[in-house]
Amino acid sequence: MTYAESFALGIARLGIIDPSDTGNQPLWSTGGTVGAVFNGEIYNHREVACWLGIDAASGSDGRVIPQLLEDHGSSELWRLRGMYAFAAVDIRRQRIILARDPLGIKPLYWRRLADGTVAFASELRALAAMAPHGSLSPLAVARFLHLGALGGDESPFDDIEAVPANTWIEIDTAGERARGTIVGTDRLGGPPPLGAPEKDVPLRAALLDTVAVHLGADVPTALLLSSGTDSAAVAWAARELGTTLTCLTVAPGRDSGEAPAAAAIATAFGHRHQVVPTDGNNLDIESFFRHMQRPTIDGLNTWIVCRAVRDQGFKVALSGLGGDEALGGYRHFxxxxxxxxxxxxxxxxxxxxxxxxxxxxxxxxxxxxxxxxxxxxxxxxxxxxxxxxxxxxxxxxxxxxxxxxxxxxxxxxxxxxxxxxxxxxxxLTRAELEIYLGATLLPDADGFSMASSVELRVPFVDPCFLAAGLHAAAHGRLGKVRFARAVGDPHLLRTARAPKQGFTVGVRQKMNGGPLASHVRALADPAAAVWRHVDPLVGREVLENDGRRWAEIWALASLNAWLDSLDADDACGRSGYSPGAVLK
Structure with missing residues (x-):
């Protein structure tokens, strides 16, 4: 934690690159005028350090952020490649700069308190607990019921703002002064970051490139391996790059679920393999909702998987998340x-x-x-x-x-x-990036991985790889088989042609007599929190409809449980989190 007359910076650090004390945050520019804290990874930090003329051989990847701001302001942030949300204090100009990576992999929120203080945090609940939060936006409630999540650039509270993806904001003591985009309005356009390939690189080369940069870590790295094409492609690329990984597969048992097919993939590509058994019944559901930053109907799988990574002793795990969006893998394509x-x-x-x-x-x-x-x-x-x-x-x-x-x-x-x-x-790929990946998958991945002190890395969610995928799909749907052919590996092609399985905890079954049933029954209470924001007459039509869909009911139940968890935080005067910084 660093304090000065008008600001304070602090962070709970996970420690992935340079985990020694020299990598502790806040990080400062060489001139001492800009300090920063950040969440995420700058994958091309060595290339950026060389360009800035500072030590490129050692140090935290985040050291380039304050130096970039001190030397060039916000205009050169496009040179960074990675997933990040940062807050920097410019002492000379007495302002803070908030920024979020172009694809919005990492979240960032801010609010102005009654005394004029500006506070920020990467977790929404931290800001909501600092002072009585505003009302829940009716439009946010409507969007959640419609699509099962808020918008990727949305806060549910009218007095807490989300920093939009691909955006920097400058705030001084008089209020917000400026904001702009990092790479322009087309987040997949513009010049590539330092050290990145050109946009029309072949898919095979683009895959190797993105996996290579996502492998960089000073602590052991695992791969979340399913029986599907996306994680298998990451396993293939790691082998081609000469890296042996520990592959973790979450399944009911070694001989069930995706475990046998995943074991075969790990063997084919020369990686170690571990099955993390789970039946999905011994779940700490209350803890799941306490760590739910924003209401979601789609995060329980991520919660279970990230806890499995933590329990196996890993801080970093690669994931195939985003592959279906990048490669047109969903059936509706x-x-x-x-x-x-x-x-x-x-x-x-x-x-x-x-x-x-x-x-x-x-x-x-x-x-x-x-x-x-x-x-x-x-x-x-x-x-x-x-x-x-x-x-x-x-x-x-x-x-x-x-x-x-x-x-x-x-x-x-x-x-x-x-x-x-x-x-x-x-x-349709661009629609998926906005409507599902950016609004549901990425917020869930960040919130529930951070709750387990795990950094989830997503090689497919990379502007350079996504641009290569869009280029390859210019004449029609790409799909997993075409992708595997472009990679040119027979094992990957067999995987792409096999029926898709996927890991699921069976939310529908667990709503009927399982660990989620009590949250469904809670909707019968006329005083349930959800009915303060949802018309009970319309809501109960959904509950009583004979042709009801389980997801419609789960949307109400999960929103209610999230609201209950916020009420519990308010009653205790705590959230379990700390704000990242303040500026008065």
């Missing part, structure tokens, strides 16, 4: 060609179109409701709208009505201008 056909059907004369819709309404109940929405008149006809439909938990109309916003249209329902009417594979 297959529906893109149908959008053009449906546009043609929409152009039929009105009488013919009504006949088509009547036929669709007569389809049997076993046809999924989302499939019916897709093919009806007015259904999704762009990549953005297709992704919203695929990721929806509640319908947007019901979610907005439940949050008291009936008759309104939320901004996030509209595609960004650069996507417009696009229905290409590249457009």
């Amino acid at each position: 297959q529906y893109l060609p149908a959008l053009r056909l449906l546009r043609a059907v929409d152009g039929l004369p009105i009488i013919s179109r009504r006949w088509v819709d009547r036929r669709l309404n007569s389809l049997p109940a076993r046809v999924p409701a989302k499939a019916k929405v897709l093919v009806t008149f007015g259904g999704p006809r762009t990549a953005w709208d297709l992704d919203l439909l695929h990721r929806s938990v509640w319908s947007p109309e019901r979610a907005l009505a439940c949050a008291g916003l009936a008759g309104t249209t939320a901004n996030y329902l509209h595609a960004p201008d650069e996507l417009g009417e696009d229905c290409s594979s590249a457009a």
